[in-house]
Amino acid sequence: MTPAERAQLALLLEVAGTPKPGNVDRERDFPDLRFEHFLAGAVGAGAGLRAAEDGAAVGEAFEEAVAGMSGQSGGNTQFGALCLLVPLVKADEPAPDAVAEVVESTTVADAEGFYRAFEHVDVYVDDPPEGADEFDVRRGSDAIPAVRDAELTLYDVMELGADEDGIAREWTNEFERTFRAGERIAELEGPLSGRGARVYLELLAREPDTFVAKQHGRRVAESVRVRAQEALQGARNGDLELLRAFADSLVEDGINPGTTADIVAGGLFVALARGETP
């Protein structure tokens, strides 16, 4: 399997893993965002992932992947996951320093591609940090002149968001949680999608999901973390009741720990790249 194929398979294995409380999974559809939107998103992202493999720059490949991902009616399915997967595909090896080299070498042109990607799909994003309004990603291509004037590389843009956004933080932190997830997936046994679901819960129990924090505030994100911890403890003791109740209540409250799912997708890529196979 090529790196681009591994990335595509990682997207599919991620969404197939169940239960993944608060997210679409093999057993859970939402009314307007269904499992098959993620299947179509993964297929559509393929060309951009292959472009990354074939030497396209990060920003260009990312924009192409997001454009392809968006050819379904569910909206944003895998934007955050692709932010991690495109540099992982381009890295010389599935290792922190190799991917750090990729992201640290990004240019202003990569930043432009990233901003253009927001034109293809609605992505939920919080307000930018104080004083950074002109670089607000929600402005899409309109922000590009300011980005150019300030000579911001894509890495710089991610640094602006790293305090608030778990994906940006991976960029500035050698993909630490992504690689930890990958190692943990490789260590577990059984079907890969099931391992992904387990690591999702472990990650969620350890750190508040930044996507939940953006949409519902830090207190809600912390409470989700504590409940994930309880559900995980129950599951470890063979009691899945708490896990099921937790999953149902997140759906009822419209809480979607999307960043954690994105990191699992990155982790699945790492596990596949290190030799795990379905």
Place this chain on the structure above:
Amino acid sequence: MTPAERAQLALLLEVAGTPKPGNVDRERDFPDLRFEHFLAGAVGAGAGLRAAEDGAAVGEAFEEAVAGMSGQSGGNTQFGALCLLVPLVKADEPAPDAVAEVVESTTVADAEGFYRAFEHVDVYVDDPPEGADEFDVRRGSDAIPAVRDAELTLYDVMELGADEDGIAREWTNEFERTFRAGERIAELEGPLSGRGARVYLELLAREPDTFVAKQHGRRVAESVRVRAQEALQGARNGDLELLRAFADSLVEDGINPGTTADIVAGGLFVALARGETP
């Protein structure tokens, strides 16, 4: 979406459709053949499908797709579906005469690629027709000299099998059931994977599955057809009890109507090519 992407998505939507009695689906794994093997099979088949789109001959593209599909540990996941999808990808339009033109134009070299494809994965195949032992596909590449001597094109090879094999019959019959399935999928409403599952049941209720006939005999295949009809009737009246019992009993008896699932994959391609999208 390109034709190759539609074919890949068709593979994914097919396996995601549930319930699909006797087959792996979104809600059913078998002990050694799991949902994620089909995900990996669909990803791996991508390069061969793109080769078909880019002008590679049917046999070459098919062999590449099967080789890629086999990069997982579940064994044969989508061999039959790819037999239908490769010509569909190459057809000028998603129409019976266009795909007939593709298959009728196949050459001896295409037949060689087809025989080589059997080297990549174990495919359950029945005895060849009387007097055709030397062309037994189970011989893989060893049969190629005989195929060359007899100047058999891939279409000729399919003609040899058309009496016993539902996929070969599609080749010699302008993909009749495939297009009928595609039209029916386009006509139904709701998520595409669910429509695929419904059409699977409709097809199964109408004609005995040739894969079941090969493995278990014609009487079993006919009895599966009758029970599919009863389950379908129940489902139409809102009663899913018979359908569930039918699905469970096929699994218990190790009966796998794989040919019907393959035709649904082809039908999903047709529906996507005619404008349906997830």
